[in-house]
Amino acid sequence: MSNIQNMKILQVNLVNWYLKSHRKLPWRATADPYHIWVSEVMLQQTQVNTVIPYYRTFLKEFPNLKHLARANQQQVLKVWEGLGYYARARNLHRAAQIVLEKHGGSIPSNLVDFKKLPGVGDYIAAAVLSIAFDRPFAVVDGNVKRVLARLFLESAPVNQSSSHRIYKDKAEKILDRNDPAAFNQAVMELGALICTPRNPACGSCPVQSLCRAYQSGKVSAYPKRIKKQPVPQYHIAVGIVYKNGRVLITRRKPEGLLGGLWEFPGGKVDKKEAPQTACIREIKEEVNLKVGIDDYLTQVRHAYTHFKIVMDIYCCRYVSGRVKLRGPVDYCWITLEEIDRYPFPKANHKFIPLLKQKG
Ligand code: SF4
Structure with a gap:
């Protein structure tokens, strides 16, 4: 041409x-x-x-x-x-x-x-x-x-x-x-x-x-493409912490991945660590609460652009402590009826309907 x-x-x-x-x-x-x-x-x-x-x-x-x-x-x-x-x-x-x-x-x-x-x-x-x-x-x-x-x-x-x-x-x-x-x-x-x-x-x-x-x-x-490296997969444990009929949600810092959105506390499961142990440990580290696990809710998988997650979700009871944030910038104790007022990541929406159903 x-x-x-x-x-x-x-x-x-x-x-x-x-x-x-x-x-x-x-x-x-x-x-x-x-x-x-x-x-x-x-x-x-x-x-x-x-x-x-x-x-x-x-x-x-x-x-x-x-x-x-x-x-x-x-x-x-x-x-x-x-x-x-x-x-x-x-x-x-x-x-x-x-x-x-x-x-x-x-x-x-x-x-x-x-x-x-x-x-x-x-x-x-x-x-x-x-x-x-x-x-x-x-x-x-x-x-x-x-x-x-x-x-x-x-x-x-x-x-x-x-x-x-x-x-x-x-x-x-x-x-x-x-x-x-x-x-x-x-x-x-x-x-x-x-x-x-x-x-x-x-x-x-x-x-x-x-x-x-x-x-x-x-x-x-055509077009030509280069082969992409396979994306890593992370195992995440998350806890729905119940206290007096309310659950704890935290807000991510305003910038970065999923910045400003709300989520349930939790984090990465370490190598050789049981997801239940990771859930309790992460909640203690992130919001300073001691919790116990009552129930297993479900597992969800989600793919982001550069990595994938497998997330195990546990229902937890509050045991002791006052919320002190390390990582999140805000927190709230809400009823499950109030959950739709808050913006959550898509991975959370994969289990929120089940959570509401469970009550
Ligand atoms: S390759 Fe694309 S641009 Fe070329 S003729 Fe076919 S449709 Fe048209």
């Missing part, structure tokens, strides 16, 4: 196809930069179908930037609960506060100011500025990299961070600067609907005639 004419054909074919064939998604029916920003933050690492209900609920709760900026972090995390990657929510919330304080509530449309906001990296900046403000920045996500690898027979592994620059340069090169909003969305949509990871629908592809992988019969060999 070296000559300008081919480049033009690629742009026209992609944009025309997009205008005819794109999915009618809620964030495509708005020109409001705040709504577009929310959608792009949610769509990072997350499937469209998962995002749709969260997007609607979020905008119902926080219909404009001012509402979001003035909410407290717990309200924001509660609405985000279950969507994962909570740093996205915390950053978006903080960024909304900064936009209100420093930019009078108007989202900056220039790259330098927008990228200074928490959580705004290359992808969010290019996506929001191009879609909401028609600024000529090319987006590069997983779908885009796959399309580019096949179009250009590019061998740089798409899951290696050092390859990002290569794909970014290619994306910038083919960007239609007259209509960056439609063009960026067209490439992403092509990757989502036609140029899929397995069995791409090359027969329906608007850029088939320009695709080097298709023309050379090498579609299934």
Whole structure:
């Protein structure tokens, strides 16, 4: 695709196809930069179908930037609960506060100011500025990299961070600067609907005639990926500590993995340690309470991006001590009826229904 004419054909074919064939998604029916920003933050690492209900609920709760900026972090995390990657929510919330304080509530449309906001990296900046403000920045996500690898027979592994620059340069090169909003969305949509990871629908592809992988019969060999190391698995023991009809929950520090969310006390089971012993030890270390184990509730498994957990959950009785926190930043004794008011990680939601049922 070296000559300008081919480049033009690629742009026209992609944009025309997009205008005819794109999915009618809620964030495509708005020109409001705040709504577009929310959608792009949610769509990072997350499937469209998962995002749709969260997007609607979020905008119902926080219909404009001012509402979001003035909410407290717990309200924001509660609405985000279950969507994962909570740093996205915390950053978006903080960024909304900064936009209100420093930019009078108007989202900056220039790259330098927008990228200074928490959580705004290359992808969010290019996506929001191009879609909401028609600024000529090319987006590069997983779908885009796959399309580019096949179009250009590019061998740089798409899951290696050092390859990002290569794909970014290619994306910038083919960007239609007259209509960056439609063009960026067209490439992403092509990757989502036609140029899929397995069995791409090359027969329906608007850029088939320009695709080097298709023309050379090498579609299934692209994109290239490096083999990832298997993720480690940790064994966790958690205790539901009962005292006078209430249970103890603790809040994680506001930053880092699952930051600001609530959970039940517990922690990693040491090598050769029984999970029951770990549960009692961790509760003592974390909240300074002596507890005894009454019952085994269940085991749940959960996968995060870089590790997996197997979690054993025990029902414990309070024995003695006063809560002193080491690690968590807050705690609460709540009834099980009150549990839905607090944002919990997804792994906890895997056993909370059983806990409520048990009473
Ligand atoms: S022809 Fe096939 S491999 Fe090439 S861009 Fe289109 S869908 Fe992807």
